[in-house]
Amino acid sequence: MSHGMNRRRFLKVLSVTGGGAAVLSGCGIGPEPTEKLIPYLIAPEDQIPGTPTWYSTTCRECAAGCGLHAKVREGRVIKLEGNPDSPINHGRLCARGQAGLQGLYNPDRIAGPLVRKAPGRLEETTWDSGVALLAQKVAEAKRKGIVFVTGHETGAFGELVDDWLKAVGGRHVTYEPFAFEALREGNRLAFGTSAVPFYDFASARYILSFGADFMETWLSPVGFQNGFSRAHGFEAGRDAAMAKFVSVAPRMSLTGMSADEWIAVAPGTEGVLALAMAHVIVSGRLARVPGEMGLAARLANNLAAYAPENVARTTGVGAHVVERLAREFAASGAGLAVAGGMATHYPNGAEIVAAVNVLNFVAGAVGKTVKFGPDLAVDAGSFRDAAALQADLAAGTVALLLVHGANPVYSLGGFAQALGKVAFTVSFSSYLDETASAADLVLPDLHPLEQWNDARPRTGVYALQQPVMQPVFPNTMHTGDVLLRASGKPGTFRDYLQGKWRVLHQRHGRGKSFEQWWMEAVQHGGIYDEVPTRTVRLSPSAIPPGLAATRRGDDRYPLTVFPHPALHDGRGANKPWLQELPDPVSKISWHGWVEVNPETAGKWQVASGDIVLLTSPYGAMRAPVWITPSVMPGVLAVPTGQGHTAYGRYARDRSFNAFQLLGDSPAAYGGREFLVSVTVAKTGDHRRLATAEGNAREQGEGIIEALPLAKARQLRAGQHPFEEKQIPDYAEAAREGWAEAQHEKASLGNYAGAHPRWAMAIDLAKCTGCSACVTACYAENNLATVGEELITRHREMSWMRIERYFTGGERGVPVGAVVTPMLCQQCGNAPCEPVCPVYAAYHTPDGLNGQVYNRCIGTRYCSNNCPYKVRYFNWFNYAEPGGEWESWPEPLQLLLNPDVTVREKGVMEKCTFCVQRIRAAQNQARLEDRAVHDGDIVPACAQSCPSEAIVFGDLNDPRSRVHALAEDPRGYHVLAGLNTKPGITYLAKVTAGPGAEA
Amino acid sequence: MAQTTAPPPPPSPTQAPATRLTYDFVTRAIAQTLGHPGKGYFALLGSAVTLLAIGIICLLFLLRYGLGLAGYSHPVYWAVYITCFVFWVGIAHSGTLISAILFLFRSGWRTAIYRTAEAMTVFAVMTAALFPLIHIGRQWYFYWTLPYPNERGLWPNFKSPLIWDEFAIGTYFTVSTVFLIMGLIPDIAAVRDVVTGWRRRLYSLTALGWRGTNEQWRHYTRGYLYLAALATPLVLSVHSVVSWDFAMAIVPGWHATLFAPYFVAGAIYSGVAMVITLLVPIRKLFHLEDIITVHHFENLAKLCLLTGMIVSYSYVTENFVAWFSGNPHERAAFWYRAFGPFWWASWTMNICNGILPWLLWVKRVRTNIVALFVISIFVNIGMWFERFVIIAVSLAGEPFERWSNAGYNPTWADWGIMAGSFGWFFMWFLLFAKNFPAVSISEVKEVLAPPRRGRGRGGAA
Secondary structure (H helix, E strand, C coil): CCCCCCHHHHHHHHHHHHHHHHHHHHHHCCCCCCCCCCCCCCCCCCCCCCCCCCEEEEEEEECCCCCCEEEECCCEEEEECCCCCHHHHCCCCCCCHHHHHHCCCCCCCCCCCCCCCCCCCCCCHHHHHHHHHHHHHHHCCCCCCEEEECCCCCCHHHHHHHHHHHHHCEEEECCCCCHHHHHHHHHHHHHCCCCCEEEEEHCCCEEEEEEEECCCCCCCHHHHHHHHHHHHCCCCCCCCCEEEEEEEECCCHHHHHHEEEEEECCCHHHHHHHHHHHHHHHHHHCCCCCCCHHHHHHHHHHHHHHHHHHHHHHHCCCCHHHHHHHHHHCCCCCEEEEEEEHHCCCCHHHHHHHHHHHHHCCCCEECCCEEEEEEECCCCCCCCHHHHHHHHHHHHHCCEEECCCHHHHHHCCHHHHHHHCCCCEEEECCCCCCCCCCCCEEECCCCCHHHCCCEEEECCCEEEECCCCCCCCCCCCCHHHHHHHCCCCCHHHHHHHHHHHHHHHHCCCCCCCCCHHHHHHHHHHHCCCCCCCCCCCCCHHCCCCCCCCCCCCCCEEEEEEEEEEECCHHHHHHHHHHHCCCCCCCCCCCCEEEEEHHHHHHCCCCCCCEEEEEECCEEEEEEEEEEHHHHHHHEEEEEEEEEEECCCCEEEEECCHHHHHHCCCCCCCCCCCEEEEEEEEEEEEEEECCCCCCCCCCCCCCCEEEEHHHHHHHHCCCCCCCCCCCCCCHHHHHHHHHHHHHHHHHCCCCCCCCCEEEEEECCCCCCCCCCHHHHHHHHHHHCCCHHHHHHHHHCCCCEEEEEEEEEEECCCCCCCEEEEEECCCCCCCCCCCHHCCCCEECCCCCCEEEECCCCCCCHHHHCCCCCCCCEEEECCCCCCCCCCCCCCCHHHHHHCCCCCCCCCCCCCCCCCCCHHHHHHHHHHHHHHCCCCCCCCCCHHHHHHCCCCEEEECCCCCCHHHHHHHHHCEEEEEEHHHEEEEEEEECCEEEEEEEECCC | CCCCCCCCCCCCCCCCHHHHHHHHHHHHHHHHCCCCHHHHHHHHHHHHHHHHHHHHHHHHHHHCCHHHHCCCCCEEECCCCHHHHHHHHCCCCHHHHHHHHHHHHHHHHHHHHHHHHHHHHHHHHHHHHHHHHHHCCCCHHHHHHHHCCCCCCCCCCCCCCHHHHHHHHHHHHHHHHHHHHHHHHHHHHHHHHHCHHHHHHHHHHHCCCCCHHHHHHHHHHHHHHHHHHHHHCCCCCCCHHHHHHHHHHCCCCCCCCCCCHHHHHHHHHHHHHHHHHHHHHHHHHHHCCCCCHHHHHHHHHHHHHHHHHHHHHHHHHHHHHHHCCEEEHHHHHHHHHHHCCCCCHHHHHHHHHHHHHHHHHHHHHCCCCHHHHHHHHHHHHHHHHHHHHHHHHHHCCCCCCHHCCHHHHCCHHHHHHHHHCCCCCHHHHHHHHHCCCCHHHHHHCCCCCCCCCCCCCCCCC
């Protein structure tokens, strides 16, 4: 301790302390290490850093063919939104469509061609040798049986496959696990055409769904939901009242949750019910039966067996209910009955569709809401073809099998075994799914967002698909190009596509040059034509003399296998957004479940999470029980989508594959039966369901308010039925004084002057709970997916969640469900703000509850004090490369939105009302020297919402939509009694259920 | 090593304590506690250090990987760590109560036990203060809550009860430490005069030149009095402020005007229980039966009884008001406590704190050391659960947003760090008890009959 501090000693101390800090941060303790941003050395000409470019293209996640706008920043697509020009989806997009991004950047994509050299191992190869091998195998297999299996293709690629097969001599099998065979056959039975009409939900005044999950996976869910909410939404002062929606199904699906009335019908008897309704309409002359003279009489004769009192026992629905429904349906003047989903997966699926067609016809709906002409392109093959193919494979009559866009090994029980008999299998999959893993040659296709193609989802709609960025994996190749190269043809698939469009140009060119017309089509995402409606005739023989009910044994339970709304037939399972997205009904993520009614569960003595063994005649599997009133007693339901044995890290080894319970032989109409009877055995095992659901009952807390239609109609402007007295009179003076003081304080510094007050209105009469907004939020705001284990521990990060509460079910009140999006309410008087010790939670001058991630130290006090529980904590570092909880493994991190911080561990995060979009719109307005217009700012959730239930704007602007909606008589604030002054106004749900008219 | 005075003469049953308790006896009896540590001592110290090591390892994992290793769920964002924080702050309360308030009230019986209570206070605050640092998400930025001039031009948010906490705990720690050190000075000087070796050097330094002159005593007693007066309001304020962490929030089950007195009573209750828990083994290990008598324990038990009754009353009031208010959220919160999935925690708390203290009405129980020891441990457990129920269970119940009801399961990271806190506390306590007089030499003498002519300084009859 001699002479105090000298330079050498100072440096020593400095290096030791610095070294200590370095050791700590090297161990991952302490602040994140600083990284450097490196600017472009030579800037690309067509890009302005920080400014997104938008490209139009077409979504290929399902057959609906929705138009897309892809947001590209610095050469990378970071967000998918709906294309407002597209008549299919009107600018809206579902969760699955948005998750297409995670297919593009999937960390388990195949980076280049693979070939099987030794059994059991795929090795890398080059494209030259891969294509040469393909050409060689095609030459060898000529006339020995070549089969090309594809998914549903409605455009140029499908035509190229057909052309190519014609040249080499082979057969094209389209395989979709859910292929609407019954719908086509039912239409043929009733109307003599297997076309699938366009269902105009928007013009319907009464909607009746026989099992059709038209908001989830049925035909064109986004467009249908959009139309549905136009019809079913409540608008004060609209002359025709909201359309009533009745769901007839043994199980309440996402679609069924929006129903004003749920008719739980014995599985397989939906058709009987439809015919009974038709009987009431025809015999009671409730509507003028269209068509030729005498048809009505013949129909009445054929329908005689279906008098409501005759079918009551079969269907389990009382005669008076059938009578009432039929009267309401006919009286609406524009009813729409749809049969689909579960109802078309029974052995008598086609008859059910035909029966519903009869109902539509006699009620005069055909031509009005059921529009033949703009037909939907759902000629997605038939299960009969797939079953025949499997038999051929097993018989060894196929020498070369090519698979593109289909995964039959996963969904067809005997396919894997049959595949062993095939000399050579080629897969064009981008991922090592079950089929690709079994292939001899894998030639990975480009992702749809990287390739040219087109789709014709509906007559008159020609949707173009263009690459929106350079391939993520440069060593992948468009399958169209591969086929062209293998057959020695010149040119690329793009040329082939343009060739097809040159033909279109002759018809639709309107005098423009091809180049100009093509460029415009690419910009708009395609060309859209109005197609006139054509008439169809009903054949009275569509009414069978008697419909058999599904047989039922004593110890067996009917089990329906339904497509998972997010994972669908399993193709969504490799996308963490979809895995983590709670199923809209069960709210379970990352694994499958079996739905059991409380009554049935009571009989079995099981609890939610108990694992049971389900055994069907075709297979057995273990599934955790989810006890729910949303399925009728005695019926079981399981979703598809999980239980992959391959298909990447997110899909593999998750619970069960429901396809294993199904048989391999097609029903009479060519489709697959998704209703099996099973025996159930308890296993004694238990698991925690991965769900964020706390309490399934609202317990009268007024989180969701609902009004019967009759009451809602009587509301007049200025009335506020939900406004309750928030504090007692004696406290009013104190509150006023306090509010005054706050007001004064709020006029200091940055808070002085006029500011906007950003606000939102959410119409619960429109919200269906589809959860598109949830995925939109994940995409826009870089929300981490935390995985199954952390979900079971309630560690989800979804800033926007959909709460689903069940109602009724007791004392004769029918079971129903209500849903609400719950997100930060951006309180004017926020409980989270004053408790933060470091001002990380603070109030912005424009009324947002700001959250400064860099300032947050993570006391979590704000969340404790938030009555809406919409603040989420970063328990781990979800962005740590290679970390156990890594959310964006390479190259998934490329989809991160550069406008939004990726949060580090230990900080709180929450909904910001997409503040980055607010600031971008403000900056743009400033550049253009104008004020921000109402509608300039659209948060990601509002943008995606297929129901258009969310409206955003400035509450202080008296001309804004949100201002008007905030004054709506149906408006209310959640937990208003806490005096939090939320920025979100919810508009009460309106129910047109039984008795609503009274 | 240290050479201490000879062990005291073995107590003989024929000798009444009053006759044995002379100045000399006291000095020797207490000083012998500083004697060569035995195997038992090392075993205890070893266990404490092992627990601490476990806690440190858990903490390192927590720092490296994040708070997710603990059992938190949405919306249970405060749980075991904050429970431990309040628990240890509560423990810290009896020290000041006994040393300051009882001093001002001139309660003579405090002299035998106040040193232990005071040391316990300081170490409990040291333990408690760790938890707010451990439980935050970015522990390395804890200093952002301190009001210091910085280039960001940002002060902490003085509206936040967490900042109030920081000041309350900081003040309390400072005052109680000063209080402890000041009380130690004459004793250290006394010990200094009888030891040799390095300890003599240590005590010479820490005795701050105490010679026991009249002048020094005069200053000392005045100073001590003022310090006691200064510390007294802290007994009430510190835990009131801690309670406002909860009462200021809108969470049903937290948001109650009752909280300040309720928490203060609970704190003293748990603190006194902890004093009993500590004194029983110390008395045994260090053979202080003559100095710390059953009388002292009975007085502590009475204090325990008083505060226990206040706590029980608070429980009743809390539930009554929840029902009487008619507020559905409040009602739901208390229903969830009693009959929800955490019923076992609530009933542990009710039984340990609300029912067990009734036993203390019985004098036979109050004067039975074993019974007191057992009850004190149950009270400690009950008070830990009280905080757990208030903090974690109120959050898990989530009566506003039913969707966010959630379970909560603590993990090894919770238990490990909690165990570490006990290790940390006992390590300090054991080191203190071996190196400084655990019973005040000078103050015990104050309440003895002064030596009279005819009885030698040696104390022999």
